[in-house]
Amino acid sequence: MTQALVNVPAKAKRGEVIEIKTLISHPMETGYRHDTNGAPIPRDIIHTFVCRYNGEEVFRADLHPAIAANPFITFFTVATESGVIELAWTPDHGETVTQKANITVE
Protein backbone atom coordinates (compact mmCIF):
# COMPACT_ATOMS: atom_id res chain seq x y z
CA MET A 1 0.00 0.00 0.00
CA THR A 2 1.45 3.29 -1.07
CA GLN A 3 1.33 5.91 1.61
CA ALA A 4 1.11 9.58 0.79
CA LEU A 5 1.50 12.49 3.18
CA VAL A 6 0.39 15.99 2.33
CA ASN A 7 0.62 19.23 4.23
CA VAL A 8 -1.87 21.88 3.11
CA PRO A 9 -2.88 24.75 5.41
CA ALA A 10 -6.48 24.27 6.57
CA LYS A 11 -7.21 28.01 6.46
CA ALA A 12 -5.86 30.85 4.36
CA LYS A 13 -6.68 34.43 3.46
CA ARG A 14 -7.98 35.11 -0.06
CA GLY A 15 -5.03 35.68 -2.40
CA GLU A 16 -2.48 34.31 0.06
CA VAL A 17 0.39 32.27 -1.39
CA ILE A 18 0.38 28.94 0.44
CA GLU A 19 3.02 26.21 0.50
CA ILE A 20 2.01 22.62 -0.21
CA LYS A 21 4.34 19.86 0.99
CA THR A 22 3.97 16.32 -0.30
CA LEU A 23 5.68 13.02 0.37
CA ILE A 24 4.83 9.57 -0.98
CA SER A 25 6.44 6.23 -0.19
CA HIS A 26 7.73 4.74 -3.43
CA PRO A 27 11.07 3.03 -4.26
CA MET A 28 11.59 5.03 -7.50
CA GLU A 29 13.39 2.01 -8.99
CA THR A 30 15.74 3.46 -11.60
CA GLY A 31 15.94 0.47 -13.96
CA TYR A 32 19.73 0.59 -13.76
CA ARG A 33 20.16 -1.85 -10.87
CA HIS A 34 20.48 -5.64 -10.86
CA ASP A 35 19.24 -8.23 -8.37
CA THR A 36 21.44 -10.88 -6.70
CA ASN A 37 21.17 -13.14 -9.79
CA GLY A 38 22.37 -10.37 -12.05
CA ALA A 39 18.97 -9.87 -13.68
CA PRO A 40 18.07 -6.23 -14.28
CA ILE A 41 15.37 -4.80 -11.99
CA PRO A 42 12.77 -3.13 -14.24
CA ARG A 43 12.17 0.58 -13.94
CA ASP A 44 9.27 1.59 -11.69
CA ILE A 45 9.05 5.28 -10.90
CA ILE A 46 6.35 7.86 -10.32
CA HIS A 47 6.57 9.72 -13.61
CA THR A 48 3.89 12.35 -13.09
CA PHE A 49 2.67 14.39 -10.14
CA VAL A 50 -0.30 16.74 -10.51
CA CYS A 51 -1.99 19.19 -8.15
CA ARG A 52 -5.56 20.30 -8.90
CA TYR A 53 -7.32 23.10 -7.05
CA ASN A 54 -11.09 22.63 -7.31
CA GLY A 55 -10.51 20.60 -10.47
CA GLU A 56 -8.18 23.10 -12.13
CA GLU A 57 -4.57 22.02 -12.63
CA VAL A 58 -2.23 24.41 -10.79
CA PHE A 59 1.01 22.42 -10.71
CA ARG A 60 2.47 19.48 -12.60
CA ALA A 61 5.84 17.72 -12.36
CA ASP A 62 7.37 15.25 -14.83
CA LEU A 63 9.76 13.10 -12.83
CA HIS A 64 12.71 10.98 -13.96
CA PRO A 65 14.76 8.25 -12.22
CA ALA A 66 17.04 11.00 -10.86
CA ILE A 67 14.36 11.85 -8.28
CA ALA A 68 15.19 10.21 -4.94
CA ALA A 69 13.14 7.34 -3.50
CA ASN A 70 10.02 8.45 -1.59
CA PRO A 71 9.54 11.58 -3.70
CA PHE A 72 9.25 14.74 -1.63
CA ILE A 73 7.94 17.78 -3.49
CA THR A 74 7.01 21.19 -2.16
CA PHE A 75 5.55 24.03 -4.20
CA PHE A 76 3.30 27.08 -3.87
CA THR A 77 -0.17 28.04 -4.98
CA VAL A 78 -2.54 30.98 -4.48
CA ALA A 79 -5.50 30.37 -2.14
CA THR A 80 -8.31 31.59 -4.40
CA GLU A 81 -11.42 30.03 -2.87
CA SER A 82 -12.55 27.39 -0.39
CA GLY A 83 -12.55 23.90 -1.75
CA VAL A 84 -10.50 20.79 -2.33
CA ILE A 85 -6.85 20.48 -3.26
CA GLU A 86 -6.28 17.13 -4.96
CA LEU A 87 -2.82 15.64 -5.39
CA ALA A 88 -2.18 12.71 -7.74
CA TRP A 89 0.92 10.58 -8.29
CA THR A 90 1.06 8.29 -11.34
CA PRO A 91 3.55 5.39 -11.26
CA ASP A 92 4.87 3.26 -14.18
CA HIS A 93 3.09 0.23 -12.71
CA GLY A 94 -0.08 0.31 -10.69
CA GLU A 95 -2.80 2.83 -10.16
CA THR A 96 -2.64 6.57 -9.63
CA VAL A 97 -2.59 7.47 -5.95
CA THR A 98 -4.69 10.48 -5.01
CA GLN A 99 -4.89 12.42 -1.80
CA LYS A 100 -7.32 15.25 -1.04
CA ALA A 101 -7.10 18.14 1.38
CA ASN A 102 -9.77 20.69 2.24
CA ILE A 103 -8.96 24.35 2.44
CA THR A 104 -11.09 27.18 3.83
CA VAL A 105 -10.41 30.58 2.32
CA GLU A 106 -11.65 33.64 4.20
Place this chain on the structure above:
Amino acid sequence: MVRESDPKTATRRRFLAVAGGLALAPILVRRSARATPATMAAAIREVIGEAEVREGKVTLELPPLVENGNAVPMTVAVASPMTAAEHVKRIHVFNEKNPQPYIASFHLGPRAGKAKISTRVRLADSQTVVAIAELSDGSFWSASAEMIVTLAACIEETP
Protein backbone atom coordinates in the same frame (compact mmCIF):
# COMPACT_ATOMS: atom_id res chain seq x y z
CA MET B 1 69.04 10.25 -0.02
CA VAL B 2 69.92 9.15 -3.53
CA ARG B 3 66.67 7.34 -4.28
CA GLU B 4 66.79 7.83 -8.02
CA SER B 5 69.83 5.57 -8.36
CA ASP B 6 68.27 2.69 -6.38
CA PRO B 7 67.01 0.12 -8.91
CA LYS B 8 64.68 -1.49 -6.34
CA THR B 9 62.80 1.77 -5.74
CA ALA B 10 62.53 2.34 -9.45
CA THR B 11 60.87 -1.05 -9.97
CA ARG B 12 58.53 -0.49 -7.07
CA ARG B 13 57.60 2.90 -8.45
CA ARG B 14 56.93 1.44 -11.87
CA PHE B 15 54.82 -1.32 -10.31
CA LEU B 16 52.74 1.23 -8.39
CA ALA B 17 52.21 3.29 -11.51
CA VAL B 18 50.97 0.26 -13.46
CA ALA B 19 48.81 -0.96 -10.56
CA GLY B 20 47.32 2.51 -10.16
CA GLY B 21 46.53 2.63 -13.86
CA LEU B 22 44.81 -0.76 -13.73
CA ALA B 23 42.81 0.26 -10.68
CA LEU B 24 41.55 3.36 -12.51
CA ALA B 25 40.59 1.46 -15.66
CA PRO B 26 37.18 0.13 -14.48
CA ILE B 27 36.22 3.61 -13.25
CA LEU B 28 36.90 5.05 -16.69
CA VAL B 29 34.94 2.26 -18.36
CA ARG B 30 31.99 2.76 -16.03
CA ARG B 31 32.01 6.50 -16.63
CA SER B 32 31.62 6.12 -20.35
CA ALA B 33 28.21 4.49 -19.79
CA ARG B 34 26.87 7.64 -18.15
CA ALA B 35 25.53 10.88 -19.47
CA THR B 36 28.20 13.46 -20.23
CA PRO B 37 28.13 17.26 -20.44
CA ALA B 38 27.59 16.78 -24.19
CA THR B 39 24.51 14.57 -23.70
CA MET B 40 23.18 17.10 -21.19
CA ALA B 41 23.59 19.86 -23.76
CA ALA B 42 21.80 17.69 -26.34
CA ALA B 43 18.97 16.94 -23.88
CA ILE B 44 18.56 20.65 -23.14
CA ARG B 45 18.26 21.39 -26.86
CA GLU B 46 15.74 18.59 -27.25
CA VAL B 47 13.54 20.01 -24.50
CA ILE B 48 13.76 23.75 -25.11
CA GLY B 49 14.66 23.89 -28.82
CA GLU B 50 17.07 26.42 -30.27
CA ALA B 51 16.07 29.23 -27.91
CA GLU B 52 18.77 31.39 -26.39
CA VAL B 53 19.34 30.74 -22.69
CA ARG B 54 20.55 33.61 -20.53
CA GLU B 55 22.02 33.30 -17.07
CA GLY B 56 20.07 34.88 -14.24
CA LYS B 57 16.64 35.12 -12.59
CA VAL B 58 16.90 31.47 -11.50
CA THR B 59 18.38 30.35 -8.19
CA LEU B 60 19.36 26.72 -7.79
CA GLU B 61 20.23 25.59 -4.28
CA LEU B 62 22.10 22.34 -3.77
CA PRO B 63 24.66 21.51 -1.09
CA PRO B 64 28.21 21.99 -2.45
CA LEU B 65 29.40 18.85 -0.66
CA VAL B 66 27.09 15.84 -0.79
CA GLU B 67 27.72 12.93 1.56
CA ASN B 68 24.96 10.73 0.17
CA GLY B 69 24.01 11.05 -3.48
CA ASN B 70 20.83 9.02 -2.99
CA ALA B 71 18.82 11.92 -1.59
CA VAL B 72 20.15 15.41 -2.16
CA PRO B 73 17.88 18.32 -1.21
CA MET B 74 17.37 20.69 -4.13
CA THR B 75 15.48 23.99 -4.28
CA VAL B 76 14.89 25.90 -7.48
CA ALA B 77 13.32 29.35 -7.53
CA VAL B 78 12.71 31.95 -10.21
CA ALA B 79 12.38 35.70 -9.65
CA SER B 80 9.01 36.47 -11.25
CA PRO B 81 5.88 38.41 -10.18
CA MET B 82 3.79 35.35 -11.25
CA THR B 83 0.95 37.40 -12.75
CA ALA B 84 -1.19 36.43 -15.74
CA ALA B 85 0.94 38.71 -17.93
CA GLU B 86 4.32 37.71 -16.58
CA HIS B 87 4.92 34.29 -15.06
CA VAL B 88 7.08 31.18 -15.19
CA LYS B 89 5.66 28.46 -17.43
CA ARG B 90 8.15 25.68 -16.90
CA ILE B 91 11.32 24.84 -15.00
CA HIS B 92 13.53 22.03 -16.32
CA VAL B 93 16.39 20.51 -14.32
CA PHE B 94 19.27 18.60 -15.94
CA ASN B 95 22.42 16.84 -14.77
CA GLU B 96 25.72 15.91 -16.41
CA LYS B 97 26.70 12.48 -15.14
CA ASN B 98 23.69 10.40 -14.08
CA PRO B 99 22.70 7.60 -16.51
CA GLN B 100 20.07 9.99 -17.93
CA PRO B 101 20.51 13.76 -18.28
CA TYR B 102 16.97 14.57 -17.06
CA ILE B 103 15.99 15.21 -13.44
CA ALA B 104 12.53 16.79 -13.62
CA SER B 105 10.29 19.29 -15.39
CA PHE B 106 7.88 21.43 -13.40
CA HIS B 107 4.87 23.09 -15.03
CA LEU B 108 3.61 26.23 -13.33
CA GLY B 109 1.37 29.17 -14.08
CA PRO B 110 0.05 32.38 -12.55
CA ARG B 111 -1.90 30.24 -10.05
CA ALA B 112 1.39 29.21 -8.42
CA GLY B 113 1.86 32.65 -6.82
CA LYS B 114 5.53 31.93 -6.25
CA ALA B 115 7.94 30.03 -8.50
CA LYS B 116 9.77 27.97 -5.92
CA ILE B 117 10.00 24.17 -5.76
CA SER B 118 11.89 21.84 -3.46
CA THR B 119 12.54 18.15 -3.92
CA ARG B 120 15.23 15.51 -3.36
CA VAL B 121 17.37 14.19 -6.21
CA ARG B 122 19.85 11.38 -6.92
CA LEU B 123 23.36 12.23 -8.06
CA ALA B 124 25.65 9.51 -9.41
CA ASP B 125 28.83 11.57 -9.37
CA SER B 126 30.39 14.94 -8.63
CA GLN B 127 28.89 17.12 -11.32
CA THR B 128 27.05 20.25 -12.39
CA VAL B 129 23.25 20.52 -12.26
CA VAL B 130 21.51 23.04 -14.51
CA ALA B 131 18.03 24.54 -14.08
CA ILE B 132 16.36 26.33 -16.98
CA ALA B 133 13.17 28.40 -16.61
CA GLU B 134 10.82 29.18 -19.47
CA LEU B 135 8.95 32.46 -18.93
CA SER B 136 5.59 33.49 -20.36
CA ASP B 137 7.32 36.00 -22.68
CA GLY B 138 9.21 33.10 -24.31
CA SER B 139 12.61 33.84 -22.77
CA PHE B 140 14.79 31.21 -21.10
CA TRP B 141 16.89 31.79 -17.99
CA SER B 142 19.28 29.43 -16.26
CA ALA B 143 21.32 28.75 -13.16
CA SER B 144 23.78 25.99 -12.39
CA ALA B 145 25.26 24.45 -9.28
CA GLU B 146 28.40 22.36 -8.91
CA MET B 147 28.78 19.78 -6.22
CA ILE B 148 31.12 17.08 -4.94
CA VAL B 149 29.45 13.74 -4.22
CA THR B 150 31.27 11.36 -1.86
CA LEU B 151 28.75 8.46 -1.87
CA ALA B 152 27.20 8.09 -5.30
CA ALA B 153 23.64 6.99 -6.05
CA CYS B 154 22.59 4.45 -8.69
CA ILE B 155 25.77 2.37 -8.51
CA GLU B 156 25.19 0.17 -5.48
CA GLU B 157 23.37 -3.12 -6.07
CA THR B 158 20.75 -4.72 -3.85
CA PRO B 159 22.36 -6.80 -1.06
